[in-house]
Amino acid sequence: EKQKNSTLMPNNSIAGDLPRDDDLNAILQIKKGTVDEQPRGGPKKNFTFKVSEGFLILKAKIHIHASPLPDDAPIFFKKSKNATQAQYVEMTAENFVEYLKARWSKITELDMTRWGAANTTAAAGTFFEVFVYKPRFVYKSRP
Secondary structure, eight states: OOOOOTTEEOOOOTTOSEESSSOEEEEEEEEESOGGGOOOOOOEEEEEEOGGGOHHHHHHHHHHHHOSOOTTOOEEEOOSTTOOGGGOEEEOTTTHHHHHHHHHTTOOHHHHHHHHHTTOOHHHHOEEEEEEEEOSOOOOOOO
């Protein structure tokens, strides 16, 4: 009987299974202001993460790039390439893998063809987009 590769996370994608232990690319957009202020633009930071590291490590990396950021700042995730900001969903430890698989499943044959022509992989060519709202003023609690 064929053994299952434990480093892959099965899902229905033309790119195959979502890799657990490969570096995946993230783009973090930092929106300055609150949701109510409907901020636009903001700096973008690129970093890598692994599914196997889990949500808390992803969150820690986001906090490093967006510092200072309130501990309870929600992290929003773009589940498809064409999602508008209003369609971003809040990512949590509970839905972390599900949302990554959902984005991975949106890879198209055209994407695969382009990456093949560029001699790159789906893991290297896919960008997982997240964003946070960074309040204009973050008050630190006093000791």
